[in-house]
Amino acid sequence: MSSSFAMAKDVPGPQEHFDLGGSEESLERLKQYTRDYGDFFRVYSPHRASYTYVVNQPDAIKRVLLTNHRNYVKGVGTDQISILLGRGIMTSSGEYWHRQRRMLQPAFHHRIVGQFGEMLHSVTEAYARRWAEQARTGEPVNITQAASELTLDINLRTIFGTDLPLIHERFGANPFAIVHTESNRDLKFAYRLRSLAGIVRELIARRRANPQEQHFDFFGMALAAQDKETGEVMNEKQLIDEVLTLVVAGHETTASALTWTWYQLGRHPHIQEALAASARALPDGRALSFDELEAWTLGQQVMKETLRLCPPGWVMSRRALQADVLNGFPIAADTDVFISPYFVHRHPEHWTDPETFDPGRFNEAADAARNRFAYIPFGVGPRHCIGEGLAKYEMTTHLAHMARRFRMTPVNTEPPHIEARINYRLRSDLMMTLEARPA
Numbered sequence: 001m002s003s004s005f006a007m008a009k010d011v012p013g014p015q016e017h018f019d020l021g022g023s024e025e026s027l028e029r030l031k032q033y034t035r036d037y038g039d040f041f042r043v044y045s046p047h048r049a050s051y052t053y054v055v056n057q058p059d060a061i062k063r064v065l066l067t068n069h070r071n072y073v074k075g076v077g078t079d080q081i082s083i084l085l086g087r088g089i090m091t092s093s094g095e096y097w098h099r100q101r102r103m104l105q106p107a108f109h110h111r112i113v114g115q116f117g118e119m120l121h122s123v124t125e126a127y128a129r130r131w132a133e134q135a136r137t138g139e140p141v142n143i144t145q146a147a148s149e150l151t152l153d154i155n156l157r158t159i160f161g162t163d164l165p166l167i168h169e170r171f172g173a174n175p176f177a178i179v180h181t182e183s184n185r186d187l188k189f190a191y192r193l194r195s196l197a198g199i200v201r202e203l204i205a206r207r208r209a210n211p212q213e214q215h216f217d218f219f220g221m222a223l224a225a226q227d228k229e230t231g232e233v234m235n236e237k238q239l240i241d242e243v244l245t246l247v248v249a250g251h252e253t254t255a256s257a258l259t260w261t262w263y264q265l266g267r268h269p270h271i272q273e274a275l276a277a278s279a280r281a282l283p284d285g286r287a288l289s290f291d292e293l294e295a296w297t298l299g300q301q302v303m304k305e306t307l308r309l310c311p312p313g314w315v316m317s318r319r320a321l322q323a324d325v326l327n328g329f330p331i332a333a334d335t336d337v338f339i340s341p342y343f344v345h346r347h348p349e350h351w352t353d354p355e356t357f358d359p360g361r362f363n364e365a366a367d368a369a370r371n372r373f374a375y376i377p378f379g380v381g382p383r384h385c386i387g388e389g390l391a392k393y394e395m396t397t398h399l400a401h402m403a404r405r406f407r408m409t410p411v412n413t414e415p416p417h418i419e420a421r422i423n424y425r426l427r428s429d430l431m432m433t434l435e436a437r438p439a
C-alpha cells in the first residue's frame, strides 16, 4: 500500500454518497458533516464518481485561492453559469481569464468607483422618497423586491450610464429587468439573458461610430480597455460576455446582501437605533464620498457582520488541475474542492459565539488578530470579487440614507426559510413596516 493511499484513506468524511452542489439539501448536509467532521472532509459524489473535498480550513483556503491558485480552475456549477455568462471573467480560466481581468480591473479601482457617488446618492434619494410615502400610509415595504430593484437600477447605471434611457426607448421597458423579475436561473432564463446580447452589440456599434461622445460607465471603460502587453482591445463577443457577467454578478449578490442587512437590523432593534444615531452624525443632503463611508465605523461593522453570517456567495467551487496537498492530505488531479464562506465564517476557532449577530466583533484589534482567510465574503486571492468596492459603497450609501430616516420593523419574526443555490438568500420576501424618524 502506498503511503499516499494510506494518508488519503484517513481523510474524514461520511460513508454515505452525496452530490454536493448549490442546493438547500447541500447546505443541510454540509451543516451535518461540518458538525461531524470539522473544517476538512470529503464526500463521495455518485454523479461525478469521485470525491469532493470540503475545504474550510483557513490555511488550506489560502493554498487553493492564493498561494497555489494557478493549480485551480472554477469547478462544479461553472458549466451551468457559462451558459448564462459565456466566457466572461466569472467563468473563464488561465491566461484568457488573466488577460480579461487585467483589462477590466482598473475600472473597479476605488478612485473610479468613488465617482459613482452622485449617482448612488440620487438613486437612493429617489427610493427614500418612495419609502417616506409608504411610511406615511403604513403600507409594509417588500424589502426583497426593493433591494432587487434598487441594485439593478444602480448596476445598470454603472454599466450603461447615460445610454440607459436610450436602451429603454429603443427596446421598450427595461429589457434587463428579467434579472430582477425572473428568479429561476434555468435554461429559459439563460436563453432570455443571451438574447440581450443583441442590445449590447448595437450599443458597441453606436459607441464605436460616435467616438467623440463622452461616457463614464463600465461599458465605456471595457470598450476602451487595452491589453497592456499587446495593445489589443476586446472583440464584440468578449465585450458581450463581460457586460452580461457584470449585469448578473453585480445584481443578485448585492440585492441579497442588502436584504440580509435589513433582516438583521429588524431582529436587532438596539443595533438599528445605534446605526440610525451614527448615520445622523454623517453629513446629510449630499453624496457621501467613498472615503467618508469607509470611515463610518458602525455602518462598516453592520455590513461586515451581515456578510459574515449571511454571505450571498455561500460556496465557491474549484477543480484541481494537478495533484496537490491540502491540510496535510494529498488530493488527486481533477478533484473538486468546495470552500464555503458560510461555514468558514462560523468556524469556532476563529469566531467567538459565531451564531450571534455582533457588529462590534469587527474592530481594529480583533481584525488584526484574526486569520485573514477566516473572513472571505468576497473571496480572496486573484479571483476575489472585482465589484467588492462598488458593492460596499452602494450598501453603505443606502444604509446611511435609510437608517437615519426610517425605523424598520419586520412584519414576520418566524424563523426564515432559506434558499441556498447559487446565492444564499431568503426564500420568501422580507416585509417590513417603516416609521419615519423625526427630521
Ligand code: HEM
Binding pocket: 089, 090, 091, 101, 245, 246, 249, 250, 251, 253, 254, 257, 311, 312, 313, 316, 317, 376, 377, 378, 379, 380, 382, 383, 384, 385, 386, 387, 388, 390, 391
Ligand atoms: C455584496 C455583494 C457581492 C458579494 C457578496 C460578492 C461575492 C463574490 C465572491 C465570493 C466572488 C468570488 C467567487 C469565487 O472565487 O469563486 C465574486 C466574484 C466576482 N464578483 Fe462579486 N460579489 C458582490 C458584488 C459584486 C458586484 C457589485 C460586481 C460587479 C459590478 C461583482 C462582480 C464579480 C465578478 C465579475 C466576479 C468574478 C471575478 C473573477 O473571477 O475574476 N460582484 N463575488
